[in-house]
Structures are given as C-alpha cells and as structure tokens.
Amino acid sequence: MSAPLAVKSKKDSVSAEEWQLRVDLAAAYRLIALYGWDDLIFTHISARIPGGEHHFLINPYGMMFEEITASSLVRVDQDANKLDPDDFDINPAGFTIHSAIHAVREDAACVMHTHTTAGVAVSAQKEGLLPLSQQSLFPLASLAYHDYEGVALREDEKARLQADLGESNFMILRNHGLLTAGGSIADAFLGMFILQRACEVQINALAGNRELTPIPAGIVDTIKQQAAQVTKGMGGQLAWPGLLRKLDRLDPSYRD
Numbered sequence: 001m002s003a004p005l006a007v008k009s010k011k012d013s014v015s016a017e018e019w020q021l022r023v024d025l026a027a028a029y030r031l032i033a034l035y036g037w038d039d040l041i042f043t044h045i046s047a048r049i050p051g052g053e054h055h056f057l058i059n060p061y062g063m064m065f066e067e068i069t070a071s072s073l074v075r076v077d078q079d080a081n082k083l084d085p086d087d088f089d090i091n092p093a094g095f096t097i098h099s100a101i102h103a104v105r106e107d108a109a110c111v112m113h114t115h116t117t118a119g120v121a122v123s124a125q126k127e128g129l130l131p132l133s134q135q136s137l138f139p140l141a142s143l144a145y146h147d148y149e150g151v152a153l154r155e156d157e158k159a160r161l162q163a164d165l166g167e168s169n170f171m172i173l174r175n176h177g178l179l180t181a182g183g184s185i186a187d188a189f190l191g192m193f194i195l196q197r198a199c200e201v202q203i204n205a206l207a208g209n210r211e212l213t214p215i216p217a218g219i220v221d222t223i224k225q226q227a228a229q230v231t232k233g234m235g236g237q238l239a240w241p242g243l244l245r246k247l248d249r250l251d252p253s254y255r256d
Contacts, residue, residue: 005063008086009256010071021047022070024185024240025057025110026254030247031189032114033065037196039115040064043177044094047110047185048102054078056102058095060088069256078103092153100158101165101181108169108181110188118199119178128172129198131215132205136198137223139191144168148175170195186236189243 011019025047032038032045041062048056057073059065075083080095094113101111122129128145129136146164149157165171169191171179178195182188205212247254 005067005072007069007072007256018049018075019070021049021185022057022073023255025073026068026070027244027247028110028112028185028189029059029065029068030251030254031243032112034247034250035193035196037114037116037192038065042091043113043115044091044098045110045112045185045188046094046098046102048108049075054102055083056098058090058098061091061094062088069254071256096152096155096158097161097179100161103158104162105165105181107183109183110185111179111181112188112192113173113177113179114192114196115177116196116199118203119172119196120176121203122199123172123177124175129195130202130212131217131220132212133198133201133215135194135201137215137220139170139195139198140220141223142167142169144171146171146173148173182236184236186240188236190236190239 010022014022025045028045032043041064044059046056046058048054055075055077057075059068060072060074063072072088074087074090076090076095076099077083078099080090080092080099082090097113098111101108129139129143131137131140144165146161149160152161165179165181169181171181173179178192178199180188180191180195182191
C-alpha cells in the first residue's frame with residue numbers, strides 16, 4: 001500500500017488572504033475530481049495571488065486532484081519559478097496557458113482548464129457550442145475560441161491565446177478542451193459547471209438522431225442581463241458555500 005504524500009503545512013507561513021485562496025483552490029481541484037472532470041494528473045486550475053507580482057497558485061504536477069491540499073499548491077512567478085524550492089514541480093503546459101491569461105487579465109482571479117470527454121468532443125466540432133440548451137446561453141454570451149497548435153509549450157503561443165480570449169470568460173480550445181476565467185474561484189467553477197453541462201447536453205442531443213430546435217438568436221442576446229438575476233448578483237458565490245459543505249462532509253482534508 002502506497003503511503004500518503006507528506007506535505008508540510010503552509011498555514012502559518014503565508015498570509016491569511018493567501019491561505020483562504022489556497023483552501024478555495026484546493027476545493028476546486030477536489031470538486032473537479034468529484035464531478036469526474038479530471039484527466040489523471042493533467043489539466044489545471046490557477047488562482048492569482050493579489051499584488052503586483054502576478055504570482056499565482058497552481059497544482060503540483062503528479063498529484064491526483066482528489067489528494068490536492070491547500071498546502072500542496074505551488075506558488076509561481078511569471079517565469080515559472082517556484083517561490084518555494086521545496087514545492088513539487090508544475091506542468092509546463094499548464095504554466096503556459098495560465099501565465100498567459102494572468103499576465104493580461106487583471107480581472108481573471110482564477111483560470112480553470114479541463115479535458116472532459118464532452119468538452120473535447122464539442123471542441124472538435126466545426127460549429128463549436130450550439131444554442132441548444134439554457135445552459136449554453138451563458139457561455140455563448142462571452143465565448144471565445146483558440147485553434148489547436150499542439151501541446152501548449154511554446155512561448156509564442158501566449159500572444160495568440162491572449163488575443164483570442166480577449167475579454168471573454170469562456171473559451172473552447174479547439175481539439176483540446178474547455179477554459180473559464182472568473183473574478184473568483186467560485187465564479188470560474190460555476191462557469192465551468194455550466195459550460196461542461198452545455199457540452200454534455202449538446203453531445204447527447206446530436207446523438208439522438210432527431211431534428212433539433214435551436215434557441216432563437218433574440219433570446220441568446222438577452223442572457224447577459226438575465227445572468228445576474230439568476231444568481232441574485234452573487235455569481236458563483238451563490239453555490240460555492242454549498243459546494244464547500246459537500247466537500248466537508250465527504251473529506252475535509254483539502255483544507256490542510
């Protein structure tokens with residue numbers, strides 16, 4: 001039987017603000033695993049640490065999402081340097097994608113990227129996300145696309161990724177997967193939940209071998225105003241406390 005990974009607690013060595021960010025980010029990783037959106041040790045979620053340094057937290061490469069804790073998260077700078085040399089290494093492709101967005105989007109406190117089956121399937125479809133469900137309307141109001149260029153390891157891809165994302169909060173990476181950005185971890189997670197569900201509905205609808213009824217463009221155009229009403233102006237924070245309670249019931253070790 002494999003022994004659990006030994007990770008020294010960082011609770012007393014970081015600010016209270018950073019610690020709370022670590023707890024929420026670890027929770028997001030556990031939720032990704034809980035909903036079955038993880039891809040072994042691959043894909044990643046990052047959270048920018050407030051301040052002018054553009055430092056952010058990202059997952060330790062090689063650790064399953066279901067075992068990530070607040071203390072195991074790695075703080076890196078914009079040059080991929082670990083601020084704590086004792087931390088685990090990070091995924092270089094993850095760094096490329098997340099550092100590109102954090103460098104230019106001050107409003108993107110959290111960036112979430114997945115390789116789910118439904119997400120990759122929709123990313124491979126020429127028309128991308130279709131207005132087939134209520135869930136699809138929210139991402140369609142702020143959706144960007146980025147063409148596949150191979151594994152995201154090249155520095156020069158950053159500029160194209162930044163330009164393609166622009167001010168959008170949802171992105172479909174062609175032949176690759178899904179990405180959401182949010183002003184908080186809660187916002188990015190809710191965005192990914194909705195985008196993932198929209199992709200699942202689309203794949204199932206297209207597999208039904210029946211004529212489909214797309215949502216009229218006029219309704220699609222009104223969704224931005226309706227989104228705030230649906231969440232009572234709270235965005236992802238409306239659902240986030242309940243998600244944390246769910247995790248606490250199942251396994252509160254993400255808080256370590």
